[in-house]
């Protein structure tokens with residue numbers, strides 16, 4: 001399926017870029033006239049994915065984060081968010097609610113669950129040592145209502 005519109009973003013894994021990334025994606029999707037809830041859901045899911053790249057993928061290093069967003073016929077939005085960080089050994093385990101490798105108690109282990117519940121679809125792919133990619137999908141149905 002060919003997208004009717006697409007955009008790419010590459011930025012550094014600095015936490016100050018998290019709000020930039022979610023606002024940029026929201027602005028790209030705005031043409032579909034999403035309502036407040038739909039746009040908040042997308043922003044939250046993008047934030048969770050980008051935060052994961054920053055805190056888990058690259059840990060204390062600075063690396064590049066890649067976002068590729070596409071809009072398809074029927075107001076389907078597909079957003080891919082990738083890093084070239086440490087990767088995930090056991091994806092199924094990582095996606096379990098409340099599972100976290102964070103040992104300081106700062107993280108709840110709910111990022112993937114949030115992405116899954118706020119979007120229509122979530123796909124995670126990863127190779128240890130190579131990086132992680134998440135693909136998020138949502139169809140905008142509200143037309144601003």
Ligand SMILES: Nc1ncnc2c1ncn2[C@@H]1O[C@H](COP(=O)(O)OP(=O)(O)OP(=O)(O)O)[C@@H](O)[C@H]1O
Pocket residue numbers: 048052053056057058083085086087088094095099100101102106107108109110111112113132
């Ligand atoms: N981009 C990534 N690179 C490497 N590991 C990741 C990445 N994204 C997630 N993970 C692994 O998957 C686990 C679960 O991620 P999830 O976002 O669900 O929870 P969390 O980030 O630990 O906590 P929270 O999102 O609630 O702050 C993480 O603890 C981490 O081990």
Ligand SMILES: [Mg+2]
Pocket residue numbers: 048051052110111112
């Ligand atoms: Mg997380």
